Amino acid sequence: MFVPCGSSAAPDFEGFTLLMPAVSVGNVGQLAVDLVIFTLDMPKVGYFYTDCLVPMVGNNPYAAAEENSAELSINAEVYSLPSRKLVVLQIRSPFVKNKYRSFCQTLLPWLKSSRCAKVILLSSSHAYQCDDQQLHGTPLRYLLSPAIQKTAGELMQRLNWKEMEKVAAYPGVNDTDMVLRIPGGGITTLLFSESCSNGIQMAVLLKFCSEGDNIPDALALVNYLNEWLQLVKSENSDGSATPSQWKIPHSWRLLFGSGLPPALF
16 A cells, blocks of 8 residues: 655656566665666655565665665655656565565555556566576566557567566476466566556566676666666667666665674784
């Protein structure tokens, strides 16, 4: 359930593009969304109340001055930039066990009632579980629901993007039955299939990766998104932005802890 900040009326998201991450391997989608929010300086307009996410609270991850560093952030917050017709749902904590479907049942009605033009889900998948055909070419993939196929399908072909391949349901036993599998993708497969069933215009952008320092993966994924939405001005001929064009949140300095204490040496 969306709850606006303070006592203000709920903002109008009709015709907006909703961007959100899946809690997936390497937290790549969440890091990419961080880059979008901080680079575009998107103001917070509310939060998404749900019991499907592990409760958490922390300082403002996008604080740039002492005045706003004491602001609190929670597990699911909503940011909006009306000038770009963009709304972002950032998820900061993992899902409670067996709550994926409940989250979909809460999120999808809100998407319909808010009348967003389309939803883009940023995700990732385990690189070590790639099928043979997925080892060729770029590690970036996309998926389109039937509702968005007509409006975005031709664009994906012009961008020369690769659609996420289906794999054999029973490898080595029956190679004719093909299914969509996104190992390590968290809620991605379920949310995409539910969006297809409910006529939601959804696109999934994902990257094959491994756990570790996933900042380069996040930059690659957000550049992939930028080829489509042109959120920042592209300097490269392929339409991708350079890493320096994305502003890194100050909170990322503590992504791997505070470092080794000098007393150890």
